[in-house]
Amino acid sequence: MQLDDLYRRVIMDHYKNPRNRGKFEDDAVTVDLNNPTCGDRISLQLKVENGVVADAKYTGEGCSISMSSASMMTDAVKGKSLEEALSLADRFSSLMQGEDVEFEEYEDIEALSGVNKFPARIKCATLAWNALRKGIDAK
Amino acid sequence: MIARIREQFPILHQEINGHPLVYLDNAATSQKPQVVIDAVKRYYEWENSNVHRGVHTLGSRATDAYEGAREKVARFINAESSEQIIFTRGTTTALNLVASSYARSVCGPGDEIVLTEMEHHSNLIPWQQVAIATGATLKYIPLQPDGTIRVEDVEALVTDRTKLVAIAYVSNVMGVIHPVKQIAEIAHRHGAVIVVDGAQSTPHMKVDVQDIGCDFYALSGHKMCAPTGIGALYGKKALLEAMEPIEFGGEMINDVGLYESTWKELPWKFEGGTPIIAGAVGLGAAIDFLQEIGMDAIEQHEEKLAAYAMNRLSELEGVTIYGPRERKVGIVTFNLGDIHPHDVATVLDAQGIAIRAGHHCCQPLMRWLKVSSTARASFYLYNTEEDVDRLVSALIQTKEYFGDAT
Numbered sequence: 001m002q003l004d005d006l007y008r009r010v011i012m013d014h015y016k017n018p019r020n021r022g023k024f025e026d027d028a029v030t031v032d033l034n035n036p037t038c039g040d041r042i043s044l045q046l047k048v049e050n051g052v053v054a055d056a057k058y059t060g061e062g063c064s065i066s067m068s069s070a071s072m073m074t075d076a077v078k079g080k081s082l083e084e085a086l087s088l089a090d091r092f093s094s095l096m097q098g099e100d101v102e103f104e105e106y107e108d109i110e111a112l113s114g115v116n117k118f119p120a121r122i123k124c125a126t127l128a129w130n131a132l133r134k135g136i137d138a139k
Numbered sequence: 140m141i142a143r144i145r146e147q148f149p150i151l152h153q154e155i156n157g158h159p160l161v162y163l164d165n166a167a168t169s170q171k172p173q174v175v176i177d178a179v180k181r182y183y184e185w186e187n188s189n190v191h192r193g194v195h196t197l198g199s200r201a202t203d204a205y206e207g208a209r210e211k212v213a214r215f216i217n218a219e220s221s222e223q224i225i226f227t228r229g230t231t232t233a234l235n236l237v238a239s240s241y242a243r244s245v246c247g248p249g250d251e252i253v254l255t256e257m258e259h260h261s262n263l264i265p266w267q268q269v270a271i272a273t274g275a276t277l278k279y280i281p282l283q284p285d286g287t288i289r290v291e292d293v294e295a296l297v298t299d300r301t302k303l304v305a306i307a308y309v310s311n312v313m314g315v316i317h318p319v320k321q322i323a324e325i326a327h328r329h330g331a332v333i334v335v336d337g338a339q340s341t342p343h344m345k346v347d348v349q350d351i352g353c354d355f356y357a358l359s360g361h362k363m364c365a366p367t368g369i370g371a372l373y374g375k376k377a378l379l380e381a382m383e384p385i386e387f388g389g390e391m392i393n394d395v396g397l398y399e400s401t402w403k404e405l406p407w408k409f410e411g412g413t414p415i416i417a418g419a420v421g422l423g424a425a426i427d428f429l430q431e432i433g434m435d436a437i438e439q440h441e442e443k444l445a446a447y448a449m450n451r452l453s454e455l456e457g458v459t460i461y462g463p464r465e466r467k468v469g470i471v472t473f474n475l476g477d478i479h480p481h482d483v484a485t486v487l488d489a490q491g492i493a494i495r496a497g498h499h500c501c502q503p504l505m506r507w508l509k510v511s512s513t514a515r516a517s518f519y520l521y522n523t524e525e526d527v528d529r530l531v532s533a534l535i536q537t538k539e540y541f542g543d544a545t
Contacts, residue, residue, distance in 0.1 A: 003489045003540065007482075012541075038481060039498045039505060039512040061511045063479035064541075118485060 005114035006121070007064065014068035014108065019075045022057045029138055033131040035123055040066045044074070044131040048139050053077045053085055058128065065121050069112060070128035076106035082136050089129050089136075096122050141440075144432065145521045147172040158491030161526045166311050166339060166470050166517035167495050168361045171425075175364055178424035182417050189413055191390060205416045208423030209406070215426045216337075216356065217347040218373050222405040225379070226419055229370035230338040231261040233357035234305075236372055236409065237334055238265035240382045241355075242303055248274030251301040253331075255280045255288060255317075256507050257310050260500040262336040266305055275302065282507060285463040286313035290321050301331040308340035308351075312499050312515065313462035314445070314470035316340070323352040332378065338362060342519070343441055343468055345434040348373050360418065365425035369418030372409075379405050386411035429520075437520045441469040444518045448527045455534060461508055469518030472499070475534055478541045480514040486537040492530055 028045040035041075040062035047055040056074040060067065073092075077085045092109065095101045098116045103109040115125045145151055148170045153160055162170060182204060188197035190205045206221070213221040227233040242265075246252065252266045256279050270277050278296055280288050297304060304326040309316050319335050326333040332354035340346055342363035348356045355378070360369040374382075384391055384402055388411040393401040402408035429437065445466035452458055457476035475483050480496035487494055495515045498505045505511060516530055 003486060006485065007540070037497065039502070040481075041511065063481035065481070121481070121485060124481060 006118055008111040008114065010108050010111035011064060011068045014071040015064040018067060018071040020057050020071065020078075021059065023059060024055070024057055028055075028057075029135045031131045031135045031138065033127060033134065035062075035066075035127055037123070038063075040124060040127055042066070042070055042127055042131050044070070044128065044135055046077075046132075046135045046139075048082070052079065052081050054079075058131075062127065063121075063124050065112070065115060065124040066127045069125045070131075072106065072108050072112070073128045073132060076103070076109060077132065080105075082139065085132060086136055089133050092126070092129050096126060141521070141523055145523075147174065147428075148521055149173060149176070151521060155491040155493070156489050161492040161522075161529045163516040163518065163522065163526065163530060164493045164495050165342075165362070165519040165522075166499075166515065168367065169342060169364050169519050170521070171366065171421075172364055172428050174428050175366070175421050175424045179366060179417050179421045182420045186420075187417070190416055191407070201416055204420045204423075205414065208419040208426075211423040211426045212358075212371050213373075215346075215430070216341065216358070216373060217349050219349065219376065223373055223376055223379060225372045225374070225406045225409045226414055227357075227370045227372055228368055228415065229359040229361065230336060230357040231370075233355075233370055233372035234262055234334065234336065235265050236385060237355050237357075237374070238269050239385045240409075241332075241378065242266070242269040243273060244383070246270075246273040246275040246302050249300060250275040251278050251298065252276070253278045253280060253293070253297055253301055253304045253326075255306060256282055257286065257313060257501060257504045258305065258307060259311050259336065259338065260502070261338075262305055262307060262334075263503065266303070280306075285315075286310065286461065287315050287463055288317060290318055290325070293322050293325050297325050297329050297331060299329050301326070301329050303332050303334060305334040305336070307336040307338070308346070309343070309468050309470075310462075311339045311470065312472050312501050312504055312513070314466050314468050314472065315462055316344075316467055319353060320351050323354075327352065339468070339470070342429075344438045354378055360422040360425065363422075363425055364428055365422040366418050369415045369422045371422075376405070379409075382409075384408050384411065388412045390414070432520065438467075440520060441518055442467050444522055444524065444527065445469045445471065447524050448516065448518070448530075451527055451531045452534075455531065455538075457538065458534070461513060469522070470515065471517070472513045472515040474510065474513055475537060476541075478537065480512045482541065483514045483534070483537055486540055487530070487533050490529070490533045490536070492533050494530070 031044045042060035044058045058070045186200040188201040190202040210221045323333045334355040335353040337358040341358040356373040361367040391411040459474045461472045484496035
């Protein structure tokens with residue numbers, strides 16, 4: 001077990017310099033999700049205009065894996081249609097199952113592939129993506 | 140001495156991620172000595188049968204083994220008699236039995252249930268449910284900044300409307316021992332009963348339910364070297380006799396008619412269905428094992444280890460320890476700078492060290508501490524100062540690994 005497989009530089013960068021952290025002043029689709037087994041929490045906000053995720057922000061508390069995953073996800077879905085965003089979420093699930101998936105739109109996500117070797121941490125990585133699915137469902 | 144104890148736990152002698160295992164998650168569950176594993180195996184190989192039914196030889200062997208285990212539990216916590224020991228799945232089921240049977244029948248609107256914010260969810264939600272169902276009010280004993288409670292606050296909170304006080308003997312997060320004997324005295328003065336959650340005390344110290352004077356006492360086998368799925372409820376005889384069963388079926392009946400039935404005497408009226416026989420046998424073997432070493436010796440060993448761990452951990456820069464500075468029990472809950480406990484636990488696991496990270500089934504307490512989660516190292520009779528040293532050096536490496544996150 002190599003820790004560096006899990007905590008890659010890209011992940012630590014997103015953890016220490018989170019993108020899209022914050023809240024919208026005005027209306028947005030808001031999803032609050034928590035992980036009851038560990039206490040991690042995310043509040044995801046999506047601005048959806050004409051079937052496209054125009055902007056995304058999040059606040060929350062959690063470990064480096066869950067928070068860096070939220071940072072990457074919110075960056076990756078910006079400008080994507082809802083279908084494209086769902087397809088990203090599907091591919092992320094495959095990545096967590098150990099499949100070889102590429103994210104040519106947003107390569108940082110591939111750094112999370114190592115999480116697959118740490119079964120206890122998969123739910124950390126998927127928290128933000130589950131919030132995304134719920135947000136899209138709500139739309 | 141400690142080497143001889145460690146030899147008896149097969150699971151400890153393995154490498155995890157290339158390092159010798161250091162198991163520091165004993166407040167979650169303990170490891171099992173060979174004698175317990177063998178007792179369960181022997182039961183299935185030589186004694187297995189249903190209890191209190193068969194006329195055949197195996198039926199008697201199984202019944203003797205099961206009822207023998209009940210007597211061991213009774214003696215272990217100094218119950219007046221073994222009929223006051225009801226086998227349950229664990230502490231959770233034991234507490235729920237008191238809530239569903241006793242508390243629901245005695246509580247009404249305006250009555251009070253007194254507890255603390257630091258209770259494990261299993262000693263909090265059952266009372267919440269009773270309050271919702273009966274209109275009773277929950278009252279929380281205030282916590283001091285170090286996580287202790289003051290007897291005078293209990294004195295002020297308990298009134299003649301209080302029907303029940305529920306409290307852990309030892310907190311599973313803060314590592315404090317609550318003054319349950321004094322609280323029992325206060326409760327009784329107001330005509331209330333006291334329910335003691337003994338999940339974290341029974342494995343680690345000498346427990347005397349008669350000396351405490353508690354009305355109910357719940358324990359889990361798996362935290363004291365026994366298998367999972369077995370625990371017990373102790374209750375005062377008069378209370379248990381007056382209580383209605385909450386599970387109905389085989390084993391617990393006296394006479395069954397088409398429209399009405401009657402129950403067996405104590406303790407069997409609360410043990411509907413085929414009981415956890417092998418688990419009880421394992422618990423009996425675990426009690427023999429612990430008593431052979433001696434509860435006093437175990438208590439002393441853990442007290443020494445807790446003091447050593449507190450000293451070593453407080454030397455570490457950036458460590459926040461929750462609970463009082465003085466420890467008598469081997470539970471140390473902490474955070475390492477801003478590093479999330481999950482990240483700490485993962486880095487430690489990579490070095491073969493098992494600790495708990497999360498809310499420890501104490502969400503209200505986490506809110507009170509103003510943290511979302513914490514890391515927890517908890518010790519047992521087989522842990523050593525070397526284990527603490529391994530923990531501390533791994534924490535130093537964790538800080539280095541996460542760099543300026545601390």
